[in-house]
Amino acid sequence: MKAARHQPIAYAFLSPGLALFLVFTVIPVFAALYLSFCRYDVIHSPAWLGVRNYARLWQDITNHGVFYLSLRNTLQYAFGTIPLGLALALALALLLNARLKGMGVYRTTYYLPVVTSMVAVAMVWMWIYDPSYGLLNYLLARLSSGRITPQAWLADPGQAMAAIVAMSVWKGLGYNTVIYLAGLQGIPEHLYEAATIDGANAWQRFRRITWPLLKPTTAFILVVSVIGASQVFAQVYVMTNGGPNNATTTIVHQIFQNAFSYLKMGYASAMAFVLFALIFLLSLITLRLTRAGQVEYA
Amino acid sequence: MRLSLTKKSILHLLLAAGAVTMILPFLWMVSTSLKPESEIFASPTWLPQVWRWGNYRAAMEAAAFGRYFLNTVLYSVLVTLSNLLLCSLAAYAFARLEFRGKNVLFVLVLATMMIPGQVTMVPVFVMLKHWPLAGGNDWLGAGGHGLLNSYPGLVLPAAVGAFGIFLLRQFFLTLPRELEDAARLDGCSEFGIYWRIILPLSKPALATLGIFTFTAAWNEFLWPLLITSKDSLKTLQIGLQVFQTQYTTRWDLLMAGTVVVTIPVLIVFLAGQKYFTRGIAMSGLKG
Numbered sequence: 124m125k126a127a128r129h130q131p132i133a134y135a136f137l138s139p140g141l142a143l144f145l146v147f148t149v150i151p152v153f154a155a156l157y158l159s160f161c162r163y164d165v166i167h168s169p170a171w172l173g174v175r176n177y178a179r180l181w182q183d184i185t186n187h188g189v190f191y192l193s194l195r196n197t198l199q200y201a202f203g204t205i206p207l208g209l210a211l212a213l214a215l216a217l218l219l220n221a222r223l224k225g226m227g228v229y230r231t232t233y234y235l236p237v238v239t240s241m242v243a244v245a246m247v248w249m250w251i252y253d254p255s256y257g258l259l260n261y262l263l264a265r266l267s268s269g270r271i272t273p274q275a276w277l278a279d280p281g282q283a284m285a286a287i288v289a290m291s292v293w294k295g296l297g298y299n300t301v302i303y304l305a306g307l308q309g310i311p312e313h314l315y316e317a318a319t320i321d322g323a324n325a326w327q328r329f330r331r332i333t334w335p336l337l338k339p340t341t342a343f344i345l346v347v348s349v350i351g352a353s354q355v356f357a358q359v360y361v362m363t364n365g366g367p368n369n370a371t372t373t374i375v376h377q378i379f380q381n382a383f384s385y386l387k388m389g390y391a392s393a394m395a396f397v398l399f400a401l402i403f404l405l406s407l408i409t410l411r412l413t414r415a416g417q418v419e420y421a
Numbered sequence: 422m423r424l425s426l427t428k429k430s431i432l433h434l435l436l437a438a439g440a441v442t443m444i445l446p447f448l449w450m451v452s453t454s455l456k457p458e459s460e461i462f463a464s465p466t467w468l469p470q471v472w473r474w475g476n477y478r479a480a481m482e483a484a485a486f487g488r489y490f491l492n493t494v495l496y497s498v499l500v501t502l503s504n505l506l507l508c509s510l511a512a513y514a515f516a517r518l519e520f521r522g523k524n525v526l527f528v529l530v531l532a533t534m535m536i537p538g539q540v541t542m543v544p545v546f547v548m549l550k551h552w553p554l555a556g557g558n559d560w561l562g563a564g565g566h567g568l569l570n571s572y573p574g575l576v577l578p579a580a581v582g583a584f585g586i587f588l589l590r591q592f593f594l595t596l597p598r599e600l601e602d603a604a605r606l607d608g609c610s611e612f613g614i615y616w617r618i619i620l621p622l623s624k625p626a627l628a629t630l631g632i633f634t635f636t637a638a639w640n641e642f643l644w645p646l647l648i649t650s651k652d653s654l655k656t657l658q659i660g661l662q663v664f665q666t667q668y669t670t671r672w673d674l675l676m677a678g679t680v681v682v683t684i685p686v687l688i689v690f691l692a693g694q695k696y697f698t699r700g701i702a703m704s705g706l707k708g
Contacts, residue, residue: 129518129519129520129611130519130520130521132518132611132612133514133518133519133520133523134514134520136510136511136513136514136518136611136615137510137511137514137515137526139507139510139511139581140507140508140510140511140581140586141511141526141530143507143577143580143581144530144533144581144583146548147541147545147577147578148533148536148541149533150544150548151540151541151544151545151548152536152540152541152544154544154547154548155540155541155543155544158543158544165547165550215439218432218435218436219436221424221432223424223429223432223433225433228440229436229437229439229440230698231691231694232440232443232444233439233440233443234690234694234697234698235443235444235447235687235690236443236446238636238640238686238687238689238690238697239447239640239683239686239687240639240640240642240658240682240683240686241640241642242640242642242658242661242682243658243661243679243682243683244446246661246675246676246679247446247447247449247450247676247679248446249670250449250450250453250670250672250675250676251446251449253672255462256461256462256463256465256672258449258465261464261465293442293443293446296443297443298701301698301701302701305701350537353537354537354538354539356643357642357643360642360646361662375539378539378542378543379643382542382543382546383546383647388543388547391543392540392543392544395537395539395540395542395543396540398537398539398540399536399537399540402535402537403535
């Protein structure tokens with residue numbers, strides 16, 4: 124009887140939110156699945172193609188076409204940003220965790236790029252990367268007394284992705300740091316005290332206490348980073364629009380291009396499901412890898 | 422842990438070097454926004470030799486920036502308010518009420534967090550375009566542009582979020598039940614309990630969700646890019662592109678525009694920093 128007590132009123136509380144979920148998430152997921160098996164250009168009604176969109180994607184991958192490039196670039200972005208971002212954030216969090224005056228100011232400063240919009244940040248960095256008048260080339264030339272010649276950065280197919288990676292690491296650093304700081308503050312002080320008494324040096328304390336106890340935090344940051352990196356779009360769209368020569372096009376950039384520039388909405392939906400599968404798989408692998416060897420100290 | 426003076430100095434040196442790297446692009450943005458064009462295309466200087474405050478007015482006049490600003494404020498405020506209301510209503514049901522299918526529904530809501538927005542973006546776009554009886558459409562959704570280029574089209578898909586429901590439910594579960602039980606005995610309705618007891622007790626969690634939602638909406642790029650093509654509906658993030666053409670970029674005006682886009686969100690962050698870091702820590706600890 125108790126379970127039924129609140130029923131009508133409970134549905135009244137839930138219905139506005141759940142109705143929106145139904146209309147803007149649940150139904151669209153199934154619609155996207157249907158569209159991924161169709162040819163659809165918005166103007167004509169969808170025409171059933173069977174698995175041909177997926178077959179074309181497979182062909183593209185085996186022939187090293189544009190979708191293959193977007194997959195490769197997205198992975199490059201992920202492997203460029205995630206390990207570097209993680210290591211820098213951990214180092215920074217360890218420094219910020221020392222109880223010193225002025226830590227609040229540092230923390231705020233490191234967080235500024237996180238709250239700023241990706242578009243604004245990307246615009247500023249485009250200007251910094253400008254080949255002729257950019258700050259970066261100027262500073263490099265000054266610091267090397269002219270030995271480093273001006274680089275094209277975003278206009279150079281060999282450097283464009285690296286430039287986007289560097290900017291993205293800069294922007295995301297504060298977020299990972301705050302999560303690591305929260306994790307560090309959850310480690311009981313007495314473990315360090317006991318270890319110090321036992322004669323453990325700083326590296327041993329880090330290796331045996333900090334790092335193992337931060338594993339759940341690291342796992343969380345890794346999963347969030349993997350999901351975020353798989354969906355990289357705004358900075359690519361603003362800074363290079365996928366160029367030069369598709370050197371920076373990413374999966375989401377390809378979905379966007381196919382759906383809204385070429386009006387191949389079925390093909391784009393198939394790409395979106397490949398992305399979905401990729402995110403799911405990568406998150407699962409990350410969780411599996413980080414779950415191994417988890418420790419707890421009572 | 423007590424640190425020696427040398428160690429303290431090294432620590433400050435490292436942190437300060439990092440902080441300079443973080444702040445430099447912002448200073449460069451502001452400095453560029455105040456330079457005349459002749460100084461921009463010359464050897465870089467940290468400060469403008471001639472301070473061109475007029476760049477800001479020129480930037481605002483280069484496009485319908487006032488309109489973009491208004492649209493961004495409206496979009497961010499509406500998305501924030503609707504998330505606070507709808508997420509808290511649903512969270513109350515999940516935290517406090519008994520009903521059939523509760524666990525299944527909650528898991529389903531959480532599961533939607535795993536679906537990347539890019540999967541649903543195409544069908545939602547198509548659906549909005551063919552929304553019946555809107556934007557010149559007939560009852561079958563044909564003939565007009567539907568909810569594309571409209572405020573409902575911008576706001577509705579972002580009006581509720583699984584993360585918000587989860588965050589608030591977790592918070593509601595920590596609240597003591599005594600007050601509600603007393604109120605229930607006095608004949609207070611469930612909505613009364615939600616509105617007069619739970620919500621006032623949940624101000625910190627609501628502030629966290631509100632600030633998160635507001636900044637995310639203010640900075641949102643992809644959805645407004647898809648849904649707005651008319652100047653009268655564009656947001657700031659989209660509007661910034663007017664300074665970039667295929668051949669030239671007006672860096673002075675673009676940087677002035679970027680400053681204008683950035684300042685409101687920085688103010689919100691600095692004012693609500695406490696809730697910000699708490700929210701991130703909360704989202705991090707569940708992992």
